[in-house]
Amino acid sequence: MSMKILRGRAWKFGDNISTDHIIPGRYYHLRSNLPELAKHVMEDADPEFSKKVKPGDFIVAGNNFGMGSSREHAAIVIKLAGVGAVLAKSFARIFFRNAINNGLPVLIADTDKIDDGDELEIDLEKGIVRNLTKGIEIEVQPLPEVMREILREGGLVEYIKKHGKLPVT
Amino acid sequence: MSTMTEKIFQSKLRREVSPGEFVIAPVDIVYFQDGTGPLGIRRFNEFAQGIFDTSKVHFFLDHASPTPRRELANDHRFIREFCWAKNTNLHETGEGISHQIMIEKYAKPGDIIVGADSHTCTSGALGAFATGVGSTDAAVAMATGTLWFRVPESYRIEVSGKLGSGVFSKDLILYIIGKLKADGATYKAVEFVGDTISNLSMESRFTISNMAIEMGAKVGLIPTDKETFRYLQEMRGSSSFMEITPDKDADYEKEFYFEAEDIPPGVAAPHNVDNWKPIEEVEGIRVDQVLIGTCTNGRLEDLRIAAKILKGRKRHPKVKLIVSPASQSVYLKAIEEGLIEIFIKAGALIFPPGCVACVGIHGGIPADGEVVISTQNRNFRGRMGNPEAQIYLVSPAVAAASAIKGEITDPREFL
Numbered sequence: 001m002s003m004k005i006l007r008g009r010a011w012k013f014g015d016n017i018s019t020d021h022i023i024p025g026r027y028y029h030l031r032s033n034l035p036e037l038a039k040h041v042m043e044d045a046d047p048e049f050s051k052k053v054k055p056g057d058f059i060v061a062g063n064n065f066g067m068g069s070s071r072e073h074a075a076i077v078i079k080l081a082g083v084g085a086v087l088a089k090s091f092a093r094i095f096f097r098n099a100i101n102n103g104l105p106v107l108i109a110d111t112d113k114i115d116d117g118d119e120l121e122i123d124l125e126k127g128i129v130r131n132l133t134k135g136i137e138i139e140v141q142p143l144p145e146v147m148r149e150i151l152r153e154g155g156l157v158e159y160i161k162k163h164g165k166l167p168v169t
Numbered sequence: 170m171s172t173m174t175e176k177i178f179q180s181k182l183r184r185e186v187s188p189g190e191f192v193i194a195p196v197d198i199v200y201f202q203d204g205t206g207p208l209g210i211r212r213f214n215e216f217a218q219g220i221f222d223t224s225k226v227h228f229f230l231d232h233a234s235p236t237p238r239r240e241l242a243n244d245h246r247f248i249r250e251f252c253w254a255k256n257t258n259l260h261e262t263g264e265g266i267s268h269q270i271m272i273e274k275y276a277k278p279g280d281i282i283v284g285a286d287s288h289t290c291t292s293g294a295l296g297a298f299a300t301g302v303g304s305t306d307a308a309v310a311m312a313t314g315t316l317w318f319r320v321p322e323s324y325r326i327e328v329s330g331k332l333g334s335g336v337f338s339k340d341l342i343l344y345i346i347g348k349l350k351a352d353g354a355t356y357k358a359v360e361f362v363g364d365t366i367s368n369l370s371m372e373s374r375f376t377i378s379n380m381a382i383e384m385g386a387k388v389g390l391i392p393t394d395k396e397t398f399r400y401l402q403e404m405r406g407s408s409s410f411m412e413i414t415p416d417k418d419a420d421y422e423k424e425f426y427f428e429a430e431d432i433p434p435g436v437a438a439p440h441n442v443d444n445w446k447p448i449e450e451v452e453g454i455r456v457d458q459v460l461i462g463t464c465t466n467g468r469l470e471d472l473r474i475a476a477k478i479l480k481g482r483k484r485h486p487k488v489k490l491i492v493s494p495a496s497q498s499v500y501l502k503a504i505e506e507g508l509i510e511i512f513i514k515a516g517a518l519i520f521p522p523g524c525v526a527c528v529g530i531h532g533g534i535p536a537d538g539e540v541v542i543s544t545q546n547r548n549f550r551g552r553m554g555n556p557e558a559q560i561y562l563v564s565p566a567v568a569a570a571s572a573i574k575g576e577i578t579d580p581r582e583f584l
Binding site: 018020021024025030031032033044067068070072073076091093094097098146155157160161166168 | 191192193204205207208212215216232233238239240241243244247284285286287289301302303304305306308309313315316317319351352355356382385387441528529530534547549550551552553554555556
């Protein structure tokens, strides 16, 4: 996967969005049926989200996005819903790794500069977020090189298939 | 010089390591549960030749056990067939919760353990660098016996003094999370030290390490000491394990101090684990369901405290009371000690060992508007299967006392 330029609408959420908000435990039985599971993405944060979100849109949140359970399905359903990237002031650790491992860009940035409905353009390679609605640029905290390499290949399994090893020398 | 985390990585890599460094480290144990295992197996099958060491890989059927529906039964079957074909460790329905079986039988001081479940950090109380990862990371570890890590900076949390009557390690960790908040230790290794911690039994310490993830921590370590080795001798018949303690001059990014005397019985109120309140602020709130068990507080010591309060008493007629020992070994001992009889006579429903209602798929999903108090570790909206329910996190003592009165109750009136 090349690090392309993404463009879409911001869907704004608050702090401490847990993996239970992203994909509630009551849909546990759909974990081996990911397209079906993805219909419930973000359901306990916004029940209408999966109907409203369009491919290429962004999830924009406050602090500690993805806290809680290690369920990787949370990152996968966000990607399957077509979300181009998740932006937050900070991320919970396991979710952050899971997102990168699945090729879902996660960006640490000052999301106070983004309102719900704003149009954003994101240059992943340069690490720049442009808020087109507000006409401003927002700085992104650069990812560690290890994670950039995994993201570039579209995920950890893809990385290992191509390079035959883990991305640390 | 070195924190516990640095010592563990240094002993594995046989060289100095510094916080912030990216390393590939060997893992001692890799495990999955039934919610993360199927994805892990599929990822593994995409690239792997075989399991690095079948004796070091474990699958636990604990979350949806016994299976409440067809899809989950098929997931269990998928895991079983993989374990049978690969000749790796399968822990069947009813055997217990993964983290409990890890501490009883497998985790060792100085180990690096990765589990595809966030509460893998429970084994940190034994001085193991035990951390939760996603299915893909665990699949890579299962195939290669290694994983990449960023060596985390450490926080030191010291607690000193004697815990008051009716105050348990659950009250202590809920209080600390209330102060540091849900992202207070994100990405960091936390070390719990001080005389309050060293005076706790291993069973109480596991409750603290179990909840380190609830403040975002990567691990929740407790230095090994006499009690650690007593526990290992009792459970494993051997105490010849390495010592893992921090150096006196270890570098910590932050240090926190708490006085045990300042900590009353408390709760985490809906809908966040860091929403701590002292018991007197919530006393009298109606309770519809009580759960005593889970990887946080389903050990023998927890059941003994609950049984002490429930002995000769009955649950409130409008309260559903559920008790689930965390493993078969805990269950058997609870039977031998007469605890299970006390619970049944008090009107409790006994579930086989497993995650039961904590994960929201079966085993006591609350109704709309119901108030649940539970000894579990999470109270996020929807956690127990119903976003219209309210969940309070409590110690086993608060849970038992509240079950009797039908409202949130200070356990000190029963102790």
